[in-house]
Amino acid sequence: MFKIILFVGLVFGVSYADKIDDLKNSCDKGEAKTCRDLAYMYEEGRGKVYKNKYKAIKFYKEACDKNDATACNRLGVIYRDGINVKKSYFRAKKYFDKACDLGNNMGCIWERKIQKNKIKDILDSK
Missing domain, CATH: 1.10.10 (Arc Repressor Mutant, subunit A)
Incomplete structure (x- = not known):
């Protein structure tokens, strides 16, 4: 057996x-x-x-x-929340922007939230 x-x-x-x-x-x-x-x-x-x-x-x-929109959105979440990486709203916004451009609605929502809140990391990273 x-x-x-x-x-x-x-x-x-x-x-x-x-x-x-x-x-x-x-x-x-x-x-x-x-x-x-x-x-x-x-x-x-x-x-x-x-x-x-x-x-x-x-x-x-x-x-x-x-150009996989879901993957771009997931990267945005990973950088937004600092999941196994250093938290970076600048990188999160970059990936959310691309996800949004590729038609991912959640990417659009999070990109707007980051932009609306003008999170310091975005401004400091330019």
């Missing part, structure tokens, strides 16, 4: 590693959504991937660079 369980574990473990490699290859080829999916997996530690804040941010940035 132990051998069967070990065999099944090895087969599914290898196939999952292949799936991660497929996602990374797809991201490298320009698929923004797969970059965002990888970012989420690393941010939350989902799908047999250990949490890794640096990889999460890296993949969110790749997705945003490829």
